[in-house]
Amino acid sequence: MKIGILGPESSYSEKAANIWKAHLETNPDISYLKDISEVFEVLQENSIDYGVVPIENSIEGSVGVTLDLLLEHEFSIIGEVVVHIHHCLLSRGRKEDIRIILSHPQALAQCRHFIRKNYTDVEIRTTGSTSHAAKLATEFSEMAAIASRKASESFGLDILAEDIQDWKPDLTRFVVIARKQDPRIQTCTHDCKTSIIVYLNRDHPGALYEMLGELATRGINLTRIESRPSKMSLGDYVFYIDMNGSINDPNVKEALDNLKQNVYMLKNLGSYQSYMEE
Known part of the structure; x- marks a missing residue:
């Protein structure tokens, strides 16, 4: 496996x-x-x-x-x-020698204020991951990576600054x-969350309200809702929704069955146990 x-x-x-x-x-x-x-x-x-x-x-x-x-x-x-x-600034060199900072775009964005305050004149380069940045930073002493403490140990880099993300936690x-066809997928039985993607394709006043009403009237709590461009036209969106409960719960099943009848597309991403935390 x-x-x-x-x-x-x-x-x-x-x-x-x-x-x-x-x-x-x-x-x-x-x-x-x-x-x-x-x-x-x-x-x-x-x-x-x-x-x-x-x-x-x-x-x-x-x-x-x-x-x-x-x-x-x-x-x-x-x-x-x-x-x-917990982002760290890692390098072979000294703080004052850093000319290039590398990391994944998300990590760079999470440390935006730290970079602006401490390294106004450095070149910023994006990488595929924070650990890839750490690997690249081993090549030259003027390079630094934003990555984890573990990455410093794995790639033999010094920690120049710790916990440099702009907000905590x-x-x-x-x-x-x-x-989907994997037979090892188990049915969620407790502390479940269900994720769906919905595309309305019918823009009219109250369309989003009607969709959310199917969930609200059944007492289903939404933990997240977000729109993403459909990539078909400007102003056209799909909605990503997370909710408490399992697809096997009668109220969730009824709500999604009704939604399917009134939207262009509903994709069920699955029901799974709500998060494991370190």
């Missing part, structure tokens, strides 16, 4: 995967992949059994590429993990994805 994650080693995705693995009876191997898109591609090719991908951060919001790929692929969410993020939610 294999889990695909954003690599290389010592990424926050690895930390999330290890938290989820700890609740399994088996001990899957981890495959380190170059980006989030490759996690979806390799899962589609049956080369891995599960993927662990970031979906939202408490500072910077949603990870758009993950949301888009959940719409494009026929995968189920089977679990979620929340990881506390800094939390990232990861979801575990699997192919």
Whole structure:
């Protein structure tokens, strides 16, 4: 059994995967992949059994590429993990020698104020992951990476500054994805959350109100709702909704059955146990 994650080693995705693995009876191997898109591609090719991908951060919001790929692929969410993020500035060199700072775009955005205050004249470069940035930072002493403490240990880098994220706590939610036909997917029985994607395709006054009314009148609590461009025309959106409860709960099932009759598309991403935290 294999889990695909954003690599290389010592990424926050690895930390999330290890938290989820700890609740399994088996001990899957981890495959380190170059980006989030490759996690979806390799899962589609049956080369891995599960993927662990970031979906939202408490500072910077949603990870758009993950949301888009959940719409494009026929995968189920089977679990979620929340990881506390503690960004460090890592380098071979000294603070005053840094000319380039590298990291994943989300990490750079989460440390925007720190960079502006302390490194106004440095060049900013984006990488596929925080751990990839750490690996690159080993090459030159004028390079620094924003990554985890574990990445400093893995790649032999010094910690120049710790906890440099602009807001605390800094939390990232990861979801575990699997192919829908995977027979090992278990039914959620307690502390469940259900995720769906809805496309209205009929823009009229009260359309969103009517959709949410199906859930509100049945006492279903929404934990998240977000719109993303449908990529078909300007101002056209799909909605990503998370709610408490399982698809097997009568009120949730009834609400989604009614929604299906009144929207252009409803995609059920699955019901799964609400988050595991480190």
